[in-house]
Amino acid sequence: MQSPSPAALTELKLKANDIRQGIIRSLLAAGSGHSAGPLDMSDVFTALYGCLMRHDPKNPEWPERDRLLLSCGHIAPVRYSAMANFGYFPVEELLTLRKFGTRLQGHPERVRLPAVETTSGPLGEGLAQGVGMALGAKMDGKDFHVWVVTSDAEHQCGLHWEAVMTGAKFKLDNLTAVVDRNFIQIDGSTEDVMPLEPLADKYRSFNWAVFECDGNDIAEFIETAQRAARFKGKPHVIIANTVPGKGVSYMEGDYTWHGKPPNAAQADEALRELAAERERILANG
Amino acid sequence: MANAQTAEAMRLVDYRNGEIKQVPTRNGFGEGLIEAGTRDENVLGICADLSESTRFEGFKKAHPAQYIEIGVSEQMLVAMAGGLASVGKIPWIASYAMFNPGRSWEQVRTIMALNETNVKIAGAHAGVSVGPDGATHQAIEDIAIMRVIPHMTVVVPCDSVQTKKATLALSAAWGPAYLRFGREKSAVITTDETPFQIGVAQIFREGSDVAIVACGILVYNALLAADRLAREDGIECRVVNNHTVKPMDEAAIVDAAQSCGTVVTVEEHQKHAGMGSRVAEILAQRHPAPIEMVGVEDTFGQSGDPVELIEFYGMGVDAIVAAARRAHKRKG
Secondary structure, three states: OOOOOHHHHHHHHHHHHHHHHHHHHHHHHHOOOOOHHHHHOHHHHHHHHHHHOOOOOOOOOOOOOOEEEEOOHHHHHHHHHHHHHOOOOOHHHHHHOOOOOOOOOOOOOOOOOHHHOOOOOOOOOHHHHHHHHHHHHHHOOOOOOEEEEEEOHHHHOHHHHHHHHHHHHOOOOOEEEEEEEOOEEOOEEHHHHOOOOOHHHHHHHOOOEEEEEEOOOHHHHHHHHHHHHOOOOOOEEEEEEOOOOOOOOOOOOOHHHOOOOOOHHHHHHHHHHHHHHHHHHHHHO | OOOOEOHHHHOOOOOOOOOOOEEEHHHHHHHHHHHHHHHOOOEEEEEOOOOOOOOOHHHHHHOHHHEEEOOOOHHHHHHHHHHHHHOOOEEEEEEEOOOOOOOOHHHHHHHHHHOOOOOEEEEEOEOHHHOOOOHHHOEOOHHHHHHOOOOOEEEOOOOHHHHHHHHHHHHHOOOOEEEEOOOOEEEOOOOOOOOOOOOOOEEEEOOOOEEEEEOOOHHHHHHHHHHHHHHHHOOOEEEEEOOEEEOOOHHHHHHHHHHHOOEEEEEEEEOOOOHHHHHHHHHHHHOOOOEEEEEEOOOOOOOOOHHHHHHHOOOOHHHHHHHHHHHHHHOO
16 A cells, blocks of 8 residues: 555545535435535545555455445445445436435445445444454455444444454454544534543553544545554554534534435535535645 | 145154154254354354353364354344355354344344345244243244344254254355254154255144144144044144244145144244244135144243243143144134
8 A cells, every 4th residue: 555646645635525525416316314424434435445445346346355344324425425436336326315226225235235345324233244354354364454434423332342342352453443533423422422532542442453543634544544554463443533524614513414414505505615625626736 | 735745754753652862952053063064164153152052062173263252242243243254154153042133133134134144043042941041041032033034044943853954954055044942952853864944844744633833842742742632532633843934834834724724833932923923924814724822922931940831831732732622623
C-alpha cells in the first residue's frame, strides 16, 4: 500500500464528493433512510475502496479480495454510493435505493448483492462475522484482510464485545475494525444515552492495537490504516472521529439527521453545497 | 403415493423381543461429527464451553486443527460461524438448545438464514428429559422458533444411530440447518442398515386404524404404545418416524391421514407450534382429519428424573395410548 500522491489525493477527495452527492440523490429518491452516518463515512469508504483494499469491481467474488463488512447496515447508502462510484454498478442504480425489487435494500443483503459480503442491519453483529472470516483466512493460509466498519452506538451491544474478545484470543492481525465515532445515535448523544468513553481504553484492555484519527481526513485515515496494518499479533481498531452529516452544513453535528432523509429543497441545498465544495477541491487540491 | 420409506425396508432392531440398547442421542452426534470431519477438512466444530456434554471431545481429539473454543458466547457462536462459512468452512456449532438457538435466534435468522450461510446448529439437551437441570435448561420451544425460519432445515432424529446419520447427511448437504437431540440415554431402535434421508419420513410400523406421527426419542414410546393398542384394543397403528420437521414430508403425512383416517402427533416439545402443529397445518389444508397431540401443554418443565418428567408432562406410553384411543373414537 503506497501513500497517495497529491494528485491521487485530489482524485480521492473528488470521489468522496461524488459519493456524498450519490448519497443525497439516493436518499431523496428513496424518501426514507439515514443521512448523517453515510455522509460522515464517505471519506473512510473512499480511502478503503480507492486506496487501502485489494479488490476488483469487475470480479466482486474474487476469492483473494479483501473483505469489507458494514456492521452498521443502516448507513448502507454510503456503501452503495461508494460501490457505484468505484465501478461495481452504474451510478443510476443508486436511485433504486429501498424500492421494490432493488438490489439496494434498505439494509444490505448479500444474497441480492454479493459484494456487500454479508447481510447487516441488526447492530453489533458485523465484527463477529469479521472475526470468523479473518480466522478462516488464517486457517487456510490466505492473506486477504478483513475490514469491518462499525458505528459507535453499536458498541452498546454485548455481541460486539464477544467478538472483540474472540479477535484478541486468535491474534487476528488480519482484521481491522473501523469505528465511526460521530457521538450520535437515534435518541441523542452516545454519551447521554449510554456512555462509551473511554472507548480506546476499552479496546486496549481487550488486547487490541488501537489507533485514532480524523475520519474525515482521507490522507490521515490512509496513513493511520497503513500504520495499523503493519502492527502484528493483535487485531486493529481505528477510532475514526467524524462529524455526523459531514459535507452538508445544516446536518453537521445534528443528531436529528441520524435517521431521516432530506426533502427536495433540502437535497437541492445539499447538492449545491457539495458542488461548491467540488469546485474548491478542483481549485485547491 | 407416499414418499415415506416403508416398514419392511427399515431394518429396525427387534425391539419387541431383543434387548434394547440405551445410548444418548448426543453420542451419535459426536460420532457423526468425527466422521464428517474426516470426510471433509472444512468441517469445523465450534464450542461454547460445553465440549463434554455436547460430545465435541472426540472431534477435538481427532481433528484439533478443525476445533475452535470461544467460551460462553452463543450469539458469537452463530455470527462467527457465519463468517467462517462465508469463506468456505462448514461449521457445526453446538450448545444446549436452550442457549443456541434459544439465545441466538436473531443471529440465526439474519446471519444463517437470510444471509444463506452453510452453518449447522447442534442443539443438545433438548426437551424435558434433560431432567435435574430444570426448566431453564429444558428447551421445549426450539422446534417452533426454528421451523418458522425460511431456508432452515430442522431434523429431530429418533435415536443415536440416526443422529449419527443425520450429522453426516447435514454436513454434506449445503444450507443452514438445525439438528436437535437429547442428553439422556434412550432406546436404540434403528440399525446401521436403516435408511436415512433428510426430508423423507419413515414408516416404522404398519397399521390402518390410527397414524402415530412422532419425532425424536419418543418414537420408541410410540412403537410401544402401538403394540399395546393392538394387544388391548385391536387398534392397529401406523407409526411414522417424522424426523425431518422442515422441510416436512407432506406426502407421507397426507398418506398417513388418508390411510388411517386420524393422526396422533408425538413430540418432546410444546404442543404449540411444534412438529405436530406443522402436521396440523398440512392436514388442515390438504386432507382434514381428526388430530390428537402429545406434547407439553403450554407450561414449563422442572427438575426431576427424565422418565418421571416425560410421564408427568403427558408424553409417556400411557398418554400416547390414551390419545390414540381418543383419535380412534373421533373417526366416528
